[in-house]
Amino acid sequence: MFSFKHTKPESMSKDNVSVVPPPTNFSSRKRVMRFYNTPRIIGRMSVVGEKESKGPLGKYFAKCETDDKMGEKTFERAEIRMFDTAVRGAVRDSGLDIKDVDLLISGDLLNQMTTSSYAARDIGVPHIGVYGACSTMTESLLVAASFVDSGYFSNVLCATCSHFATAERQFRFPLEYGCQRPPYAQWTVTGAAASIVSTNNADTERFPKIVMAIPGMITDFGTNDLNNMGAAMAPAAMDTMCTLFTQTGFCESDFDLVVTGDLGKLGSDILRDLMRERGMKLGQNYIDCGNMIYDVKQKCYQGGSGCACSATIFNSFILDKLVKGEYKRVAYLATGALMSTQSCYQGETIPCISHAVVVESPFGGECE
Amino acid sequence: MSDKTNAVKQRNERYNKYVNTVTPKTSMTKALLHSFLIGGLTCIIGQAIGDILAYSVPSLSKDMVANITSMILVTVAILFTGLGFYDVIARQGGAGSFLPITGFANAMASASMEFKTEGLIFGTSAKLFTIVGPVIVNGIVWSTLAGLINLWILGMY
Numbered sequence: 001m002f003s004f005k006h007t008k009p010e011s012m013s014k015d016n017v018s019v020v021p022p023p024t025n026f027s028s029r030k031r032v033m034r035f036y037n038t039p040r041i042i043g044r045m046s047v048v049g050e051k052e053s054k055g056p057l058g059k060y061f062a063k064c065e066t067d068d069k070m071g072e073k074t075f076e077r078a079e080i081r082m083f084d085t086a087v088r089g090a091v092r093d094s095g096l097d098i099k100d101v102d103l104l105i106s107g108d109l110l111n112q113m114t115t116s117s118y119a120a121r122d123i124g125v126p127h128i129g130v131y132g133a134c135s136t137m138t139e140s141l142l143v144a145a146s147f148v149d150s151g152y153f154s155n156v157l158c159a160t161c162s163h164f165a166t167a168e169r170q171f172r173f174p175l176e177y178g179c180q181r182p183p184y185a186q187w188t189v190t191g192a193a194a195s196i197v198s199t200n201n202a203d204t205e206r207f208p209k210i211v212m213a214i215p216g217m218i219t220d221f222g223t224n225d226l227n228n229m230g231a232a233m234a235p236a237a238m239d240t241m242c243t244l245f246t247q248t249g250f251c252e253s254d255f256d257l258v259v260t261g262d263l264g265k266l267g268s269d270i271l272r273d274l275m276r277e278r279g280m281k282l283g284q285n286y287i288d289c290g291n292m293i294y295d296v297k298q299k300c301y302q303g304g305s306g307c308a309c310s311a312t313i314f315n316s317f318i319l320d321k322l323v324k325g326e327y328k329r330v331a332y333l334a335t336g337a338l339m340s341t342q343s344c345y346q347g348e349t350i351p352c353i354s355h356a357v358v359v360e361s362p363f364g365g366e367c368e
Numbered sequence: 369m370s371d372k373t374n375a376v377k378q379r380n381e382r383y384n385k386y387v388n389t390v391t392p393k394t395s396m397t398k399a400l401l402h403s404f405l406i407g408g409l410t411c412i413i414g415q416a417i418g419d420i421l422a423y424s425v426p427s428l429s430k431d432m433v434a435n436i437t438s439m440i441l442v443t444v445a446i447l448f449t450g451l452g453f454y455d456v457i458a459r460q461g462g463a464g465s466f467l468p469i470t471g472f473a474n475a476m477a478s479a480s481m482e483f484k485t486e487g488l489i490f491g492t493s494a495k496l497f498t499i500v501g502p503v504i505v506n507g508i509v510w511s512t513l514a515g516l517i518n519l520w521i522l523g524m525y
Contacts, residue, residue, distance in 0.1 A: 047520050074485040115523045174482035176449045177499060178458020178465055209433040224389060270390060273412030349380075 005288035031214050032247045039148040041359065042095025042155075042198045044319050045086045046312040049190030052304075055294045059317040068165060068190070075097075075165035078117065079108070082192040083119040083161040089317075090157065090194035101125050101196070102153035105144050107190075109162050109307055116159065121178040123159065134233075134262050135216065135338030136160040137193065137311035138319060138355040141332075142213040144197040154199045161192030161243060163307035171226070176222050185227045186264045187300035189293060190306030193315040205362060208322040211250055212358040213236070216240050219349045220309070220337070226344045229305055230267020230290075233335040236352035237263060238274040244356055245280055255285055256327040258349055259318065261310035261334030261354070262290035264302030289313045289334075310334045318359075325363035333359050399462050406457065407464030412467075414441055438469055445470035449477040475499040 046061045063085065064325055070078040083106070091098050104123060106116040107130045120127040124348055132139035140158035147153045165175055167188040198204050219236040237260050245251055252258065264272055267289035275282050289310040291301035321327045322346035337355040344350070420436040421428060428436075448454040454474045458465040465471055477495060482497035497504065 076485075169482055174478040174500065175454060176455050176472065176474070176478035176481055178449075178461070178478075180394075180454045180459060180462045220380075221383040222377075223384060228387070228391060231391065235383070270387065273386075273390075338481055347505060 002270050003311055006196075007145060010310065014183040021062035022077075025191070026172040028157055028303050030247065031217075031243050033142070033146065033213045033215070035210055035212065037149045037150040037151075037196045038200045038211055038360075039145045039194050040200050040204040040209050040362075041094075041319060042204050042207045043090040043091030044315040045093055045095070046193045046195070046316040047082050047086045047089070047191055047297055048308070048312050051164075051187075051298065052191055052293055052312070054293075054296065054332040056318050057292060060320060061312060062316060064095075065190075071104040071171060073179060074108050075169075076110070079110075079115045079161055079163040079166055079192075080119045082163070082190075083108070083115055083159060084122065086161065086192035086194040086331070087123055087159050088117070090159070090196050094155075094196045094198070095279040096155060096196070096325060098123065098125065101146070101157050103147065103155075103161065104157045105130055105140040106157075106159040106194075107131045107140065108160060109133065111223075114164075115161060128290055132216075132353060132355065133338050134162075134305060134307050134309065135297065135334040135336030135355050136307045137314060138261075138332060138357050139214075141195070141197065141210065141357045142355055143216060145210040145213060147356050148197050148199055151199075153207060158197060158308040159192065160311045161193035162190070164188045164190045164306075164310040167306060169295070169313075181301060183301055184266050185303050186229055186262065186290060186305040187231070188306040189262075189304040190311065192304075193308060193311035195315050195319070196229065205268075208319060208359050210357055210363055211360050212356075214240055214243050214247075214356040216353040216355040217275045218351045218353050220349050224344060224347065224348045226339070226341070226350045228259055228266075229262070229337050229350075230264040231270055232350040233261075233263055233354070234267045234270040236354040237261075237271050237333055237335045238278070240356045241271075241275065241331075242278060242280070244331055244333070245356075248358070250329070250331075250358075252280060252285070253259045255329050255331050255358075257330040258282065259310065259330060259332050260286075260288045261336070262303070262305040263288045263335060264290040264305065266302045267335075300367050322359060322361045325360060326360045329358065329360045332359060340358045377422040378475065400458050403462040403464030404462030405464065407468060410441070410465070410468045410470055417441070428431075442473040443471055446477040449474045450481065454478075472500055474507075475503075 002084055046328040048061045050066045070081050072078045102122055104125045104127045106112055108115040109360045113129045114127055136162045144158045147156055155347045168175055173226045219239045221235040268291050272282050290305055292307055293298040293304040333354050333356040337350050337352045339350045414437055418433050419438055421433050479498050480492045480496050483491040
């Protein structure tokens, strides 16, 4: 029944875990989680703002909100509403009822994760909040897949959202304040996305499956520019990507698509350089969501950022292609910068993280 | 232990140096030209308002004309902020739109609009000076210093 064939790795043996590797050594610790029961992603939904819908991937998104405030009084309320739309849309897409959902794992960018907790208040499903900044989607997929794989729950919702206006206020300046962005700045994506991870059975066999996940390691290469997120996050992506290519048994060419979260144009160029330094060349199959979501004409400098940036693209474009079988195997590495404005002003450098999940199409997953 | 931290430090330095070389920089000449144009335009408009006032109402003193001109400029800047034009202009203007009195008005108006949602006291009143606060503090400190220097050192002669 399980089409994914692997020999059982010795990753569970304890003596490997206790070894603390030197910071530049990637292969000494076993970090790959393999899901032998292959949890399926049976439902998805992506909601974006107007600017994103005018980007190159606009036609793939399920819903577009043309009003920034969506008829609500504050941007925060609008974000909650968008989150709610995404969650309910994903449930509808999977053909389930909200009562069938066992757990909601979600997170967002705001302090104390108000958006996801406030939205969960009205959804009425047990809730686990995760914070991985822009990597929240992969983090929640990773947690959901392990819950489903181990049999604790059968339907788990993963959701995340971000809103340009609320993120700007928290991390930068008021919206109407006339300041110049440096040419390496990124634009926070307005959007929300949700997907449902479900157990593998006869009904769900036709959906994409999560086969592996790699929890990220906090990586800090000593950058402390609040605007240059791409340069801060690229080492984290490099760390996880090296693990992906060295420990899973797959190399770059085995993936139809290697997607990073929101490194932007600059960050993805840096990542290519970093990987080349380590003897792994990223080719045409490597893309970056932050780089793709906006058109050059939209004046977003290096591209998009935020939780929703990679989450909306994953839940629309990438999963669409996986369901159709156009992509066979996709590695999705979202990156997150785990700083606060205070820590940056206090002179701290920016710690970053990147979690990875490997998703395979239901068709022909066995290809080697 | 110190060996490892040294290695990390070196790696970080190397990485930062590399990042600096690949990060796109703002073009100096372009930024200067833009801020000169926008800032100059603001000043020309201000001068024009002042001249028109002085000609149309000859009884006004010179100080009064300057005051009214600033008030008009500030009002227009706040209006533009509210209508959402100002940040579009400022994205081009840079320091040219930030340095004149209009920049100060924009900073205060944008903060008051942004934090309106938290109420009048804890929102608007508390956060009104979040951006311009440093300007005011430094303005007071340095003008006091200048005044003292003027009084003690220059005043003696």
